Amino acid sequence: MLRDITLGQYYRTESVVHKLDPRVKLVATFMFIISLFVANNIIGYIIAALFLIMCIALSNVPPKFIFRGMKTIFFLLVITMIFNLFLTPGKELVSFWKFTITYEGVKMASMMAIRLIFLITGSSLMTLTTTPNNLTDGLERLLRPLKLFKVPVHEIAMMMSIALRFIPILMEETDKIMKAQMARGADFESGSLITRAKSLVPLLVPLFISAFRRANDLAMAMEARCYRGGEGRTKMKPLIYSNIDRIAYLVIIVYLALVIICGRILF
Amino acid sequence: MSIILDHVNYIYDEDTAMAHPALIDVCLNIPNGQFVGLIGHTGSGKSTLIQHMNGLEKPTSGSVFYDGKDIHDADYDRKALRAKVGLVFQYPEHQLFETDCFKDVCFGPKNLGLPQKEVELRAYEALKQVGFDDEYFYQSPFDLSGGQKRRVAIAGVLAMKPEVLILDEPTAGLDPKGREDILNLISKLHKEMGITIILVSHSMEDVANYVQRIIVMNKGRVAFDDEPKEVFRHYKELEQIGLAAPQVTYIMQELKQAGFPVDSDVTTLEDAKNEILKAFGKC
Numbered sequence: 281m282l283r284d285i286t287l288g289q290y291y292r293t294e295s296v297v298h299k300l301d302p303r304v305k306l307v308a309t310f311m312f313i314i315s316l317f318v319a320n321n322i323i324g325y326i327i328a329a330l331f332l333i334m335c336i337a338l339s340n341v342p343p344k345f346i347f348r349g350m351k352t353i354f355f356l357l358v359i360t361m362i363f364n365l366f367l368t369p370g371k372e373l374v375s376f377w378k379f380t381i382t383y384e385g386v387k388m389a390s391m392m393a394i395r396l397i398f399l400i401t402g403s404s405l406m407t408l409t410t411t412p413n414n415l416t417d418g419l420e421r422l423l424r425p426l427k428l429f430k431v432p433v434h435e436i437a438m439m440m441s442i443a444l445r446f447i448p449i450l451m452e453e454t455d456k457i458m459k460a461q462m463a464r465g466a467d468f469e470s471g472s473l474i475t476r477a478k479s480l481v482p483l484l485v486p487l488f489i490s491a492f493r494r495a496n497d498l499a500m501a502m503e504a505r506c507y508r509g510g511e512g513r514t515k516m517k518p519l520i521y522s523n524i525d526r527i528a529y530l531v532i533i534v535y536l537a538l539v540i541i542c543g544r545i546l547f
Numbered sequence: 548m549s550i551i552l553d554h555v556n557y558i559y560d561e562d563t564a565m566a567h568p569a570l571i572d573v574c575l576n577i578p579n580g581q582f583v584g585l586i587g588h589t590g591s592g593k594s595t596l597i598q599h600m601n602g603l604e605k606p607t608s609g610s611v612f613y614d615g616k617d618i619h620d621a622d623y624d625r626k627a628l629r630a631k632v633g634l635v636f637q638y639p640e641h642q643l644f645e646t647d648c649f650k651d652v653c654f655g656p657k658n659l660g661l662p663q664k665e666v667e668l669r670a671y672e673a674l675k676q677v678g679f680d681d682e683y684f685y686q687s688p689f690d691l692s693g694g695q696k697r698r699v700a701i702a703g704v705l706a707m708k709p710e711v712l713i714l715d716e717p718t719a720g721l722d723p724k725g726r727e728d729i730l731n732l733i734s735k736l737h738k739e740m741g742i743t744i745i746l747v748s749h750s751m752e753d754v755a756n757y758v759q760r761i762i763v764m765n766k767g768r769v770a771f772d773d774e775p776k777e778v779f780r781h782y783k784e785l786e787q788i789g790l791a792a793p794q795v796t797y798i799m800q801e802l803k804q805a806g807f808p809v810d811s812d813v814t815t816l817e818d819a820k821n822e823i824l825k826a827f828g829k830c
Contacts, residue, residue, distance in 0.1 A: 453575050455643075457641045459636070461642060462629065463601060464655040465629055465655055466654075467658070481644065482642075486640060486643065490641075519574040
């Protein structure tokens with residue numbers, strides 16, 4: 281069941297999207313998210329959907345794999361929808377007992393759902409097509425101007441890359457611990473909320489201990505190789521823009537302009 | 548109470564580009580009371596195989612039977628199965644979590660829904676069976692040495708009174724003394740309690756002295772499945788799949804080729820010694 285979480289996992293294959301400079305993908309994802317909140321009519325979302333489908337098609341990542349990550353946010357999605365559905369004031373549509381569903385509520389709920397789904401799909405597409413190392417390299421470069429304001433950009437990037445790198449490792453570890461406890465008759469799936477929360481203790485204790493041990497080992501290994509922060513550190517593979525990256529930037533700008541014009545101004 | 552695997556296939560990460568078969572057409576029959584060694588190179592599918600035996604993994608195709616019943620039938624109680632087929636994982640760190648060793652061993656029987664008295668009795672029994680000292684009973688399991696941690700982990704599974712005990716590389720990361728202790732302990736459990744034992748290892752040396760039958764896995768398939776001496780006859784093929792026969796086998800083979808009248812089928816150090824002494828006419 282833990283294999284279903286795809287957020288933060290890299291999918292190894294060959295494609296144009298995989299080859300793009302991580303900075304392009306970061307900016308693109310950011311723009312895409314902005315576009316989702318700028319658009320407030322159906323045409324804007326159709327354009328966003330088309331753009332997303334195009335990206336997925338270009339990325340060679342099987343759609344099944346991308347949407348598998350959706351299962352994990354399903355709960356969040358339902359809650360958001362319920363809140364929006366019942367708590368938005370406006371023109372009454374249906375009413376029963378203490379609840380009223382308004383026209384605005386339906387609109388708001390479906391818009392929120394679309395936004396959330398697109399947002400997760402878009403950002404998981406980025407992490408699926410970019411290795412964690414590349415991703416943080418890109419982030420480091422993009423945030424470099426912040427160094428002027430004494431923001432420890434390199435350190436933040438390093439922390440992020442370590443965190444991302446450890447997601448699959450810890451996930452695998454969780455899987456193993458879960459199995460080891462299930463072999464001793466542990467049950468993680470049934471019972472009331474409280475029993476279920478309690479049943480997590482045998483899972484979390486070994487997981488935390490192993491995470492701390494790994495962190496310790498990693499710190500030692502970094503120190504042994506004379507790591508001392510970003511000052512004067514060079515890159516083995518510096519990021520350089522190529523022609524596809526420029527084309528990609530163009531596509532994104534055109535896309536954002538289209539969404540703003542169609543989703544906000546024209547209609 | 549035998550375990551039967553019938554044409555079991557298992558594919559990891561099905562439907563993705565990372566899909567790869569971990570088990571290919573595995574057919575096995577493990578009768579009651581046998582001491583089996585399961586050997587294979589890293590990534591040969593041995594860990595996946597044992598997880599099929601207690602229902603932690605479901606085969607992509609094929610079926611697993613325990614005691615004549617298909618364990619993936621809708622109404623089969625897999626939780627009860629896991630008490631009967633005890634599986635001790637490779638790293639004790641993956642299962643120890645309580646504040647003291649005794650409580651940790653109680654975890655298994657408690658999950659079976661037994662009364663508190665029975666739980667504690669079983670835990671005490673299990674810790675005694677693995678030769679764990681009373682004075683460490685109430686110590687944190689995290690302060691123990693590798694060998695002692697492993698004992699607690701084995702006790703944690705033994706406390707559920709399994710009919711089959713599967714141990715995944717129980718000697719990994721132990722020093723020679725610790726290895727021997729653990730292996731002797733397992734052998735003792737087999738003799739005294741008469742339970743089926745499946746010992747997973749990548750070292751022939753480890754298992755040769757103890758087991759009645761060796762199953763060799765290679766790239767998800769069963770490569771050999773026979774008595775130790777029969778398997779070791781194929782020492783050349785074993786080398787090709789990245790394994791090796793025990794050193795005894797090599798010595799005996801070379802002695803035989805050099806013209807000494809020895810039986811090259813012996814598998815244990817003790818037998819080899821006797822064979823060599825016999826060949827030299829010393830006894």
